[in-house]
Every structure is written in structure tokens, then in C-alpha cells.
Amino acid sequence: MSEPRINGLRSVELGVHDLQKSAEFYRNVWALEDVSGEGDTLHLRGTSRDHHVLTLRERPRAGLLGVHFSAPDRAAIDGLHGKAKAMGMKLSGPAGELEKSAGGGYGFRVSTPEGHPIVISADVADHGSAIDDKTRPTKLTHVVLNSADIENQTKFFLDVLGFKWADSTMMMDFVRCCSDHHSIALARGKGPSLNHMAYEMPDIDGLMRGAGRVRKSGYEIMWGVGRHGPGSNVFSYFVEPNGFVTEYTTEVEQVDDSYVAHDADWWKAQNVFPCRWQMAGAPSEFARKAMGGDLVEEENLRCEQVMARALGR
The missing domain is CATH 3.10.180.10 (2,3-Dihydroxybiphenyl 1,2-Dioxygenase, domain 1)
Incomplete structure (x- = not known):
């Protein structure tokens, strides 16, 4: 049986001082598009079918809140979680259902040995079609x-x-x-x-x-x-x-x-x-x-x- 592994980079999650100011940059300058959001959080997509490529969360301090990766399925998520736990990695808790406004799915959070926040997920919703615009990020x-x-x-x-x-x-x-x-x-x-x-x-x-x-x-x-x-x-x-x-x-x-x-x-x-x-x-x-x-x-x-x-x- 092959080892469970990640199969793609999904998105990055940032803490920002001013959600509106940051959103204006990523919408109007960087050319991403709003997908969903509530309260202090906004998810933005590129032109591919991926649910989102960037999450902004208003926080007192700006910083990296997560690098999000995809896994093939829930079995891979459970396998990766078990492996991380067995190897003594810092986990936020068991694998489980994820934030619906971010596309839902199933996954977990883990920290690198130095403390970088990592999120691994499967079964996240995507968009029905891509956007045809070569001047915007995919x-x-x-x-x-x-x-x-x-x-x-x-x-x-x-x-x-x-x-x-x-x-x-x-x-x-x-x-x-x-x-x-x-x-x-x-x-x-x-x-x-x-x-x-x-x-x-x-x-x-x-x-x-x-x-x-x-x-x-x-x-x-x-x-x-x-x-x-x-x-x-x-x-x-x-x-x-x-x-x-x-x-x-x-x-x-x-x-x-x-x-x-x-x-x-x-x-x-x-x-x-x-x-x-x-x-x-x-x-x-x-x-x-x-x-x-x-x-x-x-x-x-x-x-x-x-x-x-x-x-x-």
C-alpha cells in the first residue's frame, strides 16, 4: 500500500490589519475575485476551478495563518493525520469537517517543526467552470x-x-x-x-x-x-x-x-x-x-x- 501524500497546493491564508484595504488590493490590483466571506474573513479565487487561492482574515497583527494543501481523499487525510501524530508533530486536533464558507471538505491543521501553520484537506468544493482571462492569476x-x-x-x-x-x-x-x-x-x-x-x-x-x-x-x-x-x-x-x-x-x-x-x-x-x-x-x-x-x-x-x-x- 502506498504512503498517503499531499497532491497539490491549494491556497494561502493571511492575517491582515485592514480587511477592506487588503481586499481592494487583491480584487482590483492583483485581480482575484470574491468567492465568499463573513465577518472578518474573505476568500478569493483565481481563474481556475479551485474554490479559492487566498483567504484574508482581519487580525491585530499581520502574518501567515496557513498554507493549504490538497490530498486525494478522506482516507489520505486520515493517513497523513495518523502519520503526523505518530511522528510527534503538533496537531490542532483530529481530522474533521472544515469551514463551509471556505468550500467545506475534510482535513486538519498541523505545524511544521519551526511553527509554520499547514492545513491539509480533501473534498473541498470547486467552481463549475474556469474563467478565460490571461491577465489574471490562475x-x-x-x-x-x-x-x-x-x-x-x-x-x-x-x-x-x-x-x-x-x-x-x-x-x-x-x-x-x-x-x-x-x-x-x-x-x-x-x-x-x-x-x-x-x-x-x-x-x-x-x-x-x-x-x-x-x-x-x-x-x-x-x-x-x-x-x-x-x-x-x-x-x-x-x-x-x-x-x-x-x-x-x-x-x-x-x-x-x-x-x-x-x-x-x-x-x-x-x-x-x-x-x-x-x-x-x-x-x-x-x-x-x-x-x-x-x-x-x-x-x-x-x-x-x-x-x-x-x-x-
Whole structure:
């Protein structure tokens, strides 16, 4: 009997300071579409049939609340839950029915060894049809997580969740759960935070048109346009209102079990950093600061100071 494993990246869940301000960015600038929401929460979809690719929840502090993955069925969910429990992982409780406004389904929450929140689900509702618009994101392609302990983080995804190693560089480990070269990358950093999230565009023309819309709305490209080494994907990075880094990407390399993964020394010898095209320079200090999660923390601190002043503290 094969081991239960995850088979796809579903969505990302963020805590944001101002739900309305964040929603306006993701609707009007990033070009996602409302699906459902109530109270302090909003779910937004891309153009694929996936129920949603992003959840926003208004919170006192902005931060990563969850990276959501799909599993083939309820049996796989139970198998993964049992495996995580047996291996001593921190679970929020037993597998069970999930939030109906988020598409329902069956699943559970688990934390990585460093504390990144992970949600695994099956039987989530989808939309009856896709949307034909190449200037808008189709799906969430990958999420990059900052880590001060990449070795144990990578082992969690490989050994507990059934991911496969794709590649490693001096900066990141790349792991995959589907045909995309990577669904998760672990970046060397100070500790657990969100480095960036990447949304897939249908093609390069769609990426450029989408990036043009974002720039026209007052958000300059932070890094790119260029083409990465591992994954060979075209990239363009922006910073959204909460300080999170969000990426439009396309042409992510498609791989199967015949793909040969390479280590950091091999990738260093290829001389493809920071861009295969040699067009996008290395990330600026501002870009590195944003990807390190420092902009989110600065905004959190600023909001705390504003609240303290308002309360006369």
C-alpha cells in the first residue's frame, strides 16, 4: 500500500490589519475575485476551478495563518493525520469537517517543526467552470517560507507529508507535491515567516499585462522581470499593503519522477543566479528586507504604536 501524500497546493491564508484595504488590493490590483466571506474573513479565487487561492482574515497583527494543501481523499487525510501524530508533530486536533464558507471538505491543521501553520484537506468544493482571462492569476503556484532550520523543515515536508526533493541552492531547498517543480521552498532566514507567495499567470504575455496593471495602480516591481534557475519560472515581485511579498510567475518547469534533483554546488556551477536571462539583477536591500518578513513586522509595530497612542498608553 502506498504512503498517503499531499497532491497539490491549494491556497494561502493571511492575517491582515485592514480587511477592506487588503481586499481592494487583491480584487482590483492583483485581480482575484470574491468567492465568499463573513465577518472578518474573505476568500478569493483565481481563474481556475479551485474554490479559492487566498483567504484574508482581519487580525491585530499581520502574518501567515496557513498554507493549504490538497490530498486525494478522506482516507489520505486520515493517513497523513495518523502519520503526523505518530511522528510527534503538533496537531490542532483530529481530522474533521472544515469551514463551509471556505468550500467545506475534510482535513486538519498541523505545524511544521519551526511553527509554520499547514492545513491539509480533501473534498473541498470547486467552481463549475474556469474563467478565460490571461491577465489574471490562475492558481497559487508556490509558497516560500523563511526558516532558521531548513534541514528539519525540509525533512518535515519529505518524511511527514510525502513531498519529493526537487533541488537545493545556497539559499533554498525546493520540494514538490505535484508536477510543478516546487510547491514549497524553504529559504534560509532568521526564523519562521512568509518569504513570498507566487501566483501563476497563463503565459508571459499575461504576466506582463498583469504586472502592467499592478504598476499602473502604483506598485512598482520589486524584483524582475526575470527567469529563475531552479524551476525555470519567469518572475515579477511586488509588495502588497501589509508588507507581504507577492509574485506573478509563469512557465514553471513541469517534472515527474524521472527528474534529477541537484544540490547547491551543482546550481552554483550553472551560473544562473540571479536570472537565467541575465536581465534581472540581484534582489535589492529593500527586496531582501521584504522577503525576510521585516516589512510585515515593521507594519505590525507601527500599528501597535498607533493603537497605543489611541488608547492613551
